[in-house]
Amino acid sequence: MNENIWVLMSGDAIAIATTLILAALGALFTERSGVLNLGIEGILLTSAISSFLAADASGSVWLGLIVGSSIGALLASIHAALSVAFRANQIVAGLALVIFGTGLANFLGKPAEGKTVATVIKPLTFGPLSDIPIIGPIVFGQDIITYLAIALAIVASRYLFSTRPGLELRATGDDPATVDAQGLSVARIRIRYTMFGGALVGLGGSWLMLAQSAGWHQAATTNGLGWIALALVVFAGWRPMRIIFGAVLFGFTLQLPFTLQAEQITFIPSAFLEMLPYLATLITLIALSRPGSRNLLGAPRALGTPFVRDER
Amino acid sequence: MSNTSHEVAQRSHHTSGATSTALSAHSIDKKFPGVLANDSVDFDVRAGEVHTLLGENGAGKSTLAAVLCGLYQPDAGYLTRNGKRINLSSPRVGLQHGIAMVHQHFRLVERFTVSENVILGSRDLPFRLNRSDINEKVAAIAESYGLPIDPDATVGDLSVGQRQRVEIVKALYQGAEILLLDEPTAVLVPSEVEKLFENVHAMTAAGKSIVFISHKLGEVVEISDRVTVLRNGRVTGHVSGRGTANTKELARLMVGRDIELNAQRATHATGHEVLQIRNLSLVVNEVSMLSDISFSVHAGEMVGIAGVAGNGQRELSDTIAGLISPTSGSVTISGSMTTDRGPIKAREVGLAYVPEDRLGMGLVPSMSILDNLLLTRDRQLVVDRVSVRPEAARLIEQFEIKANGPDHLARKLSGGNAQKVLLARELSGGRGATKLLVVCSPTRGLDVGAIETVRRLLNDARSAGQAILLISEDLDEVLSLSDRVLVLYRGAIVHETPGETAQLSQVGAAMAGLASEGPS
Ligand SMILES: Nc1ncnc2c1ncn2[C@@H]1O[C@H](COP(=O)(O)OP(=O)(O)OP(=O)(O)O)[C@@H](O)[C@H]1O
Ligand SMILES: [Mg+2]
Numbered sequence: 001m002n003e004n005i006w007v008l009m010s011g012d013a014i015a016i017a018t019t020l021i022l023a024a025l026g027a028l029f030t031e032r033s034g035v036l037n038l039g040i041e042g043i044l045l046t047s048a049i050s051s052f053l054a055a056d057a058s059g060s061v062w063l064g065l066i067v068g069s070s071i072g073a074l075l076a077s078i079h080a081a082l083s084v085a086f087r088a089n090q091i092v093a094g095l096a097l098v099i100f101g102t103g104l105a106n107f108l109g110k111p112a113e114g115k116t117v118a119t120v121i122k123p124l125t126f127g128p129l130s131d132i133p134i135i136g137p138i139v140f141g142q143d144i145i146t147y148l149a150i151a152l153a154i155v156a157s158r159y160l161f162s163t164r165p166g167l168e169l170r171a172t173g174d175d176p177a178t179v180d181a182q183g184l185s186v187a188r189i190r191i192r193y194t195m196f197g198g199a200l201v202g203l204g205g206s207w208l209m210l211a212q213s214a215g216w217h218q219a220a221t222t223n224g225l226g227w228i229a230l231a232l233v234v235f236a237g238w239r240p241m242r243i244i245f246g247a248v249l250f251g252f253t254l255q256l257p258f259t260l261q262a263e264q265i266t267f268i269p270s271a272f273l274e275m276l277p278y279l280a281t282l283i284t285l286i287a288l289s290r291p292g293s294r295n296l297l298g299a300p301r302a303l304g305t306p307f308v309r310d311e312r
Numbered sequence: 313m314s315n316t317s318h319e320v321a322q323r324s325h326h327t328s329g330a331t332s333t334a335l336s337a338h339s340i341d342k343k344f345p346g347v348l349a350n351d352s353v354d355f356d357v358r359a360g361e362v363h364t365l366l367g368e369n370g371a372g373k374s375t376l377a378a379v380l381c382g383l384y385q386p387d388a389g390y391l392t393r394n395g396k397r398i399n400l401s402s403p404r405v406g407l408q409h410g411i412a413m414v415h416q417h418f419r420l421v422e423r424f425t426v427s428e429n430v431i432l433g434s435r436d437l438p439f440r441l442n443r444s445d446i447n448e449k450v451a452a453i454a455e456s457y458g459l460p461i462d463p464d465a466t467v468g469d470l471s472v473g474q475r476q477r478v479e480i481v482k483a484l485y486q487g488a489e490i491l492l493l494d495e496p497t498a499v500l501v502p503s504e505v506e507k508l509f510e511n512v513h514a515m516t517a518a519g520k521s522i523v524f525i526s527h528k529l530g531e532v533v534e535i536s537d538r539v540t541v542l543r544n545g546r547v548t549g550h551v552s553g554r555g556t557a558n559t560k561e562l563a564r565l566m567v568g569r570d571i572e573l574n575a576q577r578a579t580h581a582t583g584h585e586v587l588q589i590r591n592l593s594l595v596v597n598e599v600s601m602l603s604d605i606s607f608s609v610h611a612g613e614m615v616g617i618a619g620v621a622g623n624g625q626r627e628l629s630d631t632i633a634g635l636i637s638p639t640s641g642s643v644t645i646s647g648s649m650t651t652d653r654g655p656i657k658a659r660e661v662g663l664a665y666v667p668e669d670r671l672g673m674g675l676v677p678s679m680s681i682l683d684n685l686l687l688t689r690d691r692q693l694v695v696d697r698v699s700v701r702p703e704a705a706r707l708i709e710q711f712e713i714k715a716n717g718p719d720h721l722a723r724k725l726s727g728g729n730a731q732k733v734l735l736a737r738e739l740s741g742g743r744g745a746t747k748l749l750v751v752c753s754p755t756r757g758l759d760v761g762a763i764e765t766v767r768r769l770l771n772d773a774r775s776a777g778q779a780i781l782l783i784s785e786d787l788d789e790v791l792s793l794s795d796r797v798l799v800l801y802r803g804a805i806v807h808e809t810p811g812e813t814a815q816l817s818q819v820g821a822a823m824a825g826l827a828s829e830g831p832s
Contacts, residue, residue, distance in 0.1 A: 164437045171421045171432050181419040182433025183404025301423075 009252075009259040010138045014146060015212055016225065017251035019044075021149040022204030023229035024236070024243045025156055030076070030197035031233060032160065033190045034173040036288075036304040037079050038094025041226025042101020043198055044205035047072040048221050049109045051206030052117060061121050065145075065206045072202015073195045075101060080194040084187050087306035098226075102219060109216045116215040121145060121207070145207045152200075156240035169193060173300030176307040186307045201226070224277025228254075231280035234287055237298040332394065334359045334521045335380065335411065335490050340389035342375050342545075344724070346716040349375040351545040352389070357490060362512060362522040364532050366566055367542035368759040369728025370714030373525045374416070376542070377492045380523065381413040382406030404433075410489035414479045414496060416727060422468035426450065429467055430482045454481050457514045472621065473504035480511065491515065492523045495727070497531055498757050501620050501785060509535055527728075527759050529559035541565045567761035576771050577795055577811060583611030586662075586748050586779035587632070592641035594627050594803075601627040602638070602803045609748065614770070614780040616794030616811065618787055620823050624803035625783050626668050629752050632781070633665045634658035646747045659688065662747030664738040666754055674734040677723035681708065681715060684722050685737050707736040711765065727757045739769050749773055749780045755789060767793065787823070791816065801825050 023040055030037045047068040055064030075097065082093040124147075126140040160166040168189060172179045176186040208222065228250055236242035257273050287293045288303070336356030342349045349372040357363040365373045378384040380391065382400030391398050393409050400406045403413070420429050427450045431437060447463040454461045459477045467478060476496060483491055497505045512522055512535060526532055532539060539557060541549035549565040551557040563571040587609040594602040602624050609615045619625055630636045632643055634655040642651045648661045659665075667673040675684050682704045686695060704718035711732045715725060722730055735754060754770070755763045770793065774780055784790050790797055797814050799807035799822040807822035809815075 162441050162443075163439055164431075164434075164441060165439070167424075167428060167432060167441065171424065174423055175419075175421040178419040178421050178432070181403060181415070183402050183407070184433060 007134055007137050009255050011141075012258070013248065013251035013255040014138070014142060015208075015251075016254055017247040018142075018146045018149050018211075019204045019208045019222075019225055020229050020232060020247035020250055021153055021243055022145075022207065023201045023226060024232040024247060025149075025153060025240060026072070026197035026200030026202075026204065027230055027233045028156070028197070028236075028238060028240060028243065029169075029193045029200065031303055032169050032173045032238060032300055033193040034176060034186075034300055034302040034305065034307070035080065035083055035190050035194045036090045036094065037076065037083075037097070037194060037197065038091060038230065039075070039079055039097025039101060040201050040229055041222060041224065042098040042105075043072050043075045043201045044101075044208070044222045044226045045105035045219065046075060046101045046108070047202035047205035048209040049105045049112065049216055051202075052112055052209045052216055053108065055117050055119065055210055056112070056115070059119060061117070061119050061210045064117075064210050065121075065203060068206025068209070069199045069202040072205065073199040076195050076198020076201070077191070079198075080191040083306065084190045084194070087308065090304050090306075106218055109218060112216040113218075114215060117210060121211040143211055145203070145211060149204075150244055153240045153244050160240065170300075173302055176302050177309075180307070180309055190307075201229075204229075224274075227277040227281040227284075231284040234284050234297060234299070238300065239298075332359055333357070333392075334394065336392050337376070337380060337386075338389050338392065340376065340379055340386045340391075342372070342379055342384060343387050344375075346720075347714070348545050350379065350386070353542070353545070353547055355380075355540055355547070357521045357523055359489075359521055360516050360519050361537040362516060362524050362535050364524045364526065364536040364539045365542060366526075366529075366532060366539055366562060368566060369732070369757075369762055370726040371542040371759075372545040373542055374494055374726065375545075377413060377494050377523060377525060380406075380490075381411050381492055383413065407486050407488070410487055411492070412483035412486060412488035412490070413492040413494065414476065414483060416494045416498070418475050418479055420467045420475055420478060422466075424467055425463065426461055426465050426467060426470075426478050426481075427463040429478055430463075430485050434486060450481060450485065453484050457481075457484065457511055457518070459511055471504075472499045473501070473507070476500070476504075476508070477511075484515075488520070490521045490523065492525075494525045495527070495757060496524075497526055497528060499621075502787075505531065527757065529562050529760065532562060533557055533559055543568075563760045566759060569761075571760045571764055576767070576793065577614075579775065582613040582795070583777060585609075586611050586646050587781060588642075588644040589632070590642045590644075592628075592631065592643065593639050594624075594631060594636065595639045596627075600803055602631070605641070605803075605805055607798060607805065607808075609779040609781050611747070611777045611779050612774055613795050614774050614782055614793055614811075616790035616797045617781065617783040617800050618790045618797055618819055618823055619785070619800035621785050623800050625752065625785075625800060627803070628800065629665070629667065629750050629781075629783055632658070632750055633663060633667070662745050664688075664746045664749045666734055666738045666749075666751040668752040670730055670734055671723065675722045675730060678721065680719045680721055681713070681725075681733050682718035684733060685718075688737060703740075707740055711736045712762065728759060728762060731757055732762060735766055735769070739766075739773060746773075746778055749778050750783070751780065752783045753785060754782070755784075755786065787816065787819065791819065799823055 023044060027037065027040055050071040051064035051068030054067035055061050079093055079097050082088040083090040121143045123141050123143045130136045130140040160170060168179065168184060172186055172189045180186050205222065232243060232246045232250060236246050254273065287297060288299060333356045338354060340350050340353045353376055355376065365376060367373050375384065379386050382403045382405050391400060398409055421432065427446050430450050431446055450463045459481055461474060461477055461481060467475060496508060500508060516522060524535060537554050539551040539562065540547055585608045589608065590606050592602055592605040605628065617625065627636060631638050634650055634653060634657060637652045642649060645658060645661045645663055650658045650661060671677045682697060682701060685704050686700055689700060701718055708715060708718065713729050713732045715729065722733060725733065754766050758766065770780060782790060782794060791811065791814050794811040797809050797811050797819060798805050799819055801823065807819065
């Protein structure tokens with residue numbers, strides 16, 4: 001087997017992992033506040049095409065990233081409004097967001113179909129370090145957003161567990177009535193983190209588009225990564241550090257069949273791969289709907305439950 | 313508005329020279345749809361004193377406390393703090409004025425540690441938390457008021473008494489000078505009450521003020537410097553000076569008549585076996601919750617189960633009600649095996665059940681009183697509200713439930729009145745075929761008048777030939793009502809004695825696990 005193919009494969013796996021880390025961190029912040037946003041896939045798609053259009057028109061990938069993240073926050077604010085202000089059923093609101101996002105992305109993407117961006121985010125080089133065989137290109141050959149995503153996960157972990165706002169965020173997801181009794185605004189905290197989460201998801205979607213330069217291929221652009229990100233949060237037990245490892249693992253799992261195919265090994269049918277996001281979603285939803293498994297996994301206690309003050 | 317409250321206001325003015333008035337409320341009105349929960353209430357508390365609010369269920373005590381801490385805004389009237397007028401728009405503003413409330417239901421995040429809970433909501437903390445600094449400060453506060461607690465313990469693992477301590481430490485950490493304790497002793501066992509009172513003394517000695525709410529008159533007499541009595545939202549009485557009041561007098565002030573809570577036992581010979589429990593064991597997550605319990609209850613007999621909370625009471629009652637399947641053993645209700653047959657089967661053969669958890673298991677908070685009553689009535693396809701309405705109205709009257717009528721939502725009732733609705737439903741025995749009545753802490757949170765009513769109804773049920781299993785942490789209640797007393801300790805029955813000759817000291821020792829006599 002050719003050494004290069006493994007380097008290539010890790011490259012692709014890390015590409016998937018970067019999007020997954022950003023999207024899963026976004027979902028994690030949202031869920032830690034007690035809001036379940038199933039609309040991640042819709043946000044990923046819409047922000048991907050928005051960033052593409054912005055970068056294409058302006059010629060700046062950075063502007064593309066900013067536009068993509070802002071669109072992510074904007075879409076998430078719809079979910080926040082529905083589930084926090086109007087106390088809608090969050091599962092229904094989230095699914096509606098997926099449908100809305102997918103439709104909007106396909107509409108916006110019509111003129112971009114098949115096109116690729118002129119400028120892409122370039123990998124960094126670390127001089128001789130990047131020339132080490134195999135390890136060099138994998139560890140020292142990524143672009144800035146990939147390193148940023150990993151750094152973000154580390155910072156997120158510190159933020160959650162050893163800062164005052166992190167404490168308030170965790171408390172809001174677990175026991176909003178207690179947070180309310182402290183005079184903090186549950187609604188404000190939930191809206192803030194749902195939107196921040198949306199921005200992170202948007203960044204992930206934009207990066208997928210602009211660093212991979214794969215061009216716009218409708219829903220195939222994200223290929224269900226949003227659903228996998230949601231599953232990842234569950235499997236990571238709502239802990240940011242575990243998301244890094246989970247994302248790399250998922251990245252390789254998703255990439256393996258392609259690599260094997262390229263090597264003419266085809267014992268894993270590609271249908272299985274296509275099924276994976278939905279299988280992951282199914283397992284996630286089952287895990288989240290049973291009180292026993294929710295507790296075992298460490299889900300925020302109030303996840304998916306609207307907060308109403310006067311209930312006594 | 314009324315003469316009485318006018319006098320009280322005068323009086324607080326008069327006395328404020330001696331010790332400074334820390335907080336006072338002036339002619340507070342608070343309306344809820346259909347009720348005037350506070351009607352021109354005057355109230356004040358001085359530095360270093362315990363001022364108790366006493367009153368029937370629904371008298372407006374919790375409402376007044378909520379106004380005093382900023383949770384509710386009064387519709388009329390105002391508050392002054394150290395003589396200056398203040399406007400509490402939220403509990404946070406209340407805290408800034410040094411006023412904190414310890415709620416009837418604790419406001420703690422179970423997954424957090426003690427110190428995380430204590431600091432949650434404090435604004436003056438730096439962005440990054442320094443755990444060891446915080447732990448030190450929390451431990452220091454706890455220590456100085458005699459509230460020893462491990463700052464790193466997870467709150468979910470703590471006993472009820474310890475959680476309450478966390479709430480108090482939290483209030484003190486946030487700089488509270490005035491603490492409002494709403495029925496703090498309702499959930500405590502006697503030894504914990506003693507500890508709490510020591511803490512209260514430590515706090516008043518340090519110049520803090522305590523507003524205390526309780527239905528237990530003995531405690532009120534013991535702890536209070538002053539007592540204010542509320543009735544239907546109005547101040548109707550006032551007693552000052554520690555030890556000058558006695559429980560009889562307080563009871564009369566509260567309900568306007570003398571209350572007799574004498575021991576009563578079965579007057580008829582007991583009949584056949586109604587509840588039979590054989591070798592019942594329950595293991596949950598490899599922890600033994602019930603071990604080899606056998607006993608029976610006969611028609612016309614009341615068997616009391618005493619024990620400190622958490623020794624298997626809840627598991628036992630839920631197993632009898634068919635809500636839990638035991639690991640081994642059997643439950644038989646009036647001749648039918650009900651083990652593993654579910655709650656509906658148990659009810660069909662004549663069970664009525666008042667569970668421990670009122671608003672969780674007993675009532676549906678978002679439904680009306682009427683619909684809650686209907687829940688255990690005949691299970692027909694079409695709900696027949698019309699024919700039950702008069703009965704609902706009658707029960708509301710009989711149990712003196714403070715509500716606008718049968719359509720009042722359960723969650724809008726005061727704590728004690730919700731309890732009464734549940735009792736009304738179970739004691740009035742829907743299909744008239746109740747053979748076994750299982751009641752858990754039936755009088756917790758009730759005022760003395762209501763306690764008298766409930767005890768009378770339990771006695772009537774016994775005289776009518778029903779078998780009654782009374783599970784209660786209130787030892788006095790168990791001893792004064794039961795024909796037979798069993799003590800539950802760590803899931804096993806460790807002591808059995810006839811109610812008539814039961815010794816408080818012996819039963820108390822058995823509850824603490826010092827039983828000399830094994831199960832009989
Ligand atoms: N949020 C609310 N909405 C509507 N009515 C309410 C609300 N809170 C209290 N009430 C009503 O106001 C009255 C006073 O209630 P409150 O809770 O102050 O009584 P309490 O004296 O604390 O009684 P208890 O001893 O039973 O706890 C009751 O009639 C109650 O039904
Ligand atoms: Mg109350």
